[in-house]
Amino acid sequence: MQKILLILLLGIFIGCSEDEENDFQAPSNLTVTQITPSEVQITWEDNTDDEQSFVLERSPNGVSFELLESLLPNTTSYIDTGLVSGNVYGYRVSAFKIKTDLATSETVLFRTLVAPTNLSASSISNSSLKLNWSDNSDSELKFVIERSNDNDNFSRIDSVDADISEFIDVNLDSTQSYFYRVIAHTTNNSAMTNTIEVSYLGNTFFKKVTSEFNDISALTVSPDNSKVIFLEEDNSINALDVNIELMDLWSVSNSSDLWRLSFFPDGSCFTSFSDYFEEENVRVWSAETGNLIWKPSHSPLKGIRSYKISSNGKKLITGGVDGVLKVWDSKSGNFLWSGVQNEQFEASIYRVAITQDNTIVTSFDEGGNLKAWDLLDGNLIWNKSSIHAIILDINKYICFYDANRHFGVLDVNSGNELWFNSVNTLEKTYKVLLNTSRLITLGKFLKVWDLETGSLIWQGENGESPNIYPNILVNSSETKIFSTIDDIINVWDAANGNKLWSYQFSKGNSGWNGVLSNDESKLLLSGWDGGNIVLLNTVSGELIWEGKHGDDVSNVVILEGGNSFLSVGNKNELALWEYGSGWSVVE
Incomplete structure (x- = not known):
């Protein structure tokens, strides 16, 4: 030239x-x-x-x-x-x-037009998917979506108006891979995204909906798994409909520094609790509307350290930082009775528990006093002192341990000591099995004890000393025990201690939180530090699926039927996952 x-x-x-x-x-x-x-x-x-x-x-x-x-x-x-x-x-x-x-x-x-970027695809069904992209220009007139079966011959399938950054493609063939690109257009100009390849992966979990909020600090899911209610950093309370892709139901502002939410057993209402030292820091709200139902009117509360809702949902028990135990009618807010934990000095009640038959409530304070009360009339049944801590799951027995972590069992009706183990010490993590009357302790060894006699039934080597996140999970029939130590989960036969299978997680995840599906055939585990989520077959230990939330996971909840679940990030993301036909971008 x-x-x-x-x-x-x-x-x-x-x-x-x-x-x-x-x-x-x-x-x-x-x-x-x-x-x-x-x-x-x-x-x-x-x-x-x-x-x-x-x-x-x-x-x-x-x-x-x-x-x-x-x-x-x-x-x-x-x-x-x-x-x-x-x-x-x-x-x-x-x-x-x-x-x-x-x-x-x-x-x-x-x-020159700034091209759209970050083209991605997410699955909706076995024949449809959603495309999303970032709109980087304020001058485009429309976006044109093009598709190809071979990455050479592209054809226009549709267009969307300016400022729209998503498109749903339907009537797809799950045996075919597709290539997509999105083009921003002005009158005489166009700019195109990168091209992505999307293929059908068969049955898998995929993120159906992701919602971002301003730091989720607490969350509770209704007993029927239809609603999720959570707190944001500004203490606003929000409700989402799980069945309609996390649709907003309501949001209410709140001036208190909230730290805990709990649903009532029937799911009609929920409680909120504020900072320990805020007065009148318990509230009961309608789960349907978010309206406040009641707050305490009997006397100002100096702050609630612990609480419990009875299994029949009729009573709400609060343990105060002032050492006063209070019982309320959970529906009306009527005050029923109170009891003083320590007559000599104020001792914060930091644990309360109720027997399964809703007849006895126990309260335990920071001074080492353990008391049992008649839940109906508030009469004191018995009192024990010089106890270091108690284990909350109670029925016929109360497990306790002293300052040296030697442990024993009390009869909940009389307060009599049934046995005390002055030789062994309670491990870092423990769990009580109410149906089979056993105590599980977890450390380097997983140990199972008889609650009635204190004898060791069996023990199995679990691994090295646990990190700060050891965990025990037991199925409802109490036939299997799942124990996590660092990046390993071991599964045991609860009757004889035989190790059924083990699974090692990906490195870089410390601490795992587990939940079983309703039929207990699947175990869903999430990594607290790392954000990985795995789904395992509880019989064989086979990996069914592995995914990633996006940031550290604070909670996972399997929803009814076991084919969907919620994952909650430690920062701001709440995701609804669904098991089914999945389309995914080929890397």
């Missing part, structure tokens, strides 16, 4: 006839089309047969032009590179012929 100095072209002029000048026509239909974020193609029509070159000029403002390139005769296009997205450029092209002046086209002003 021959460069010709523009100054020479403008200076060379030899007289010619008027007919020759009129026959020499300027290029027309100058068009500029963006082909990449930094490249445009300039095209024009050649209206003369004897030009000796074309002179292409570019301007940053449409007024001051500079030579961009001199082109050979009969050239009708040029690709300009190195452009900046979002900038305005002016172009004009001139035909040149010796003995004739330059014949110059009209000027075309062109703003």
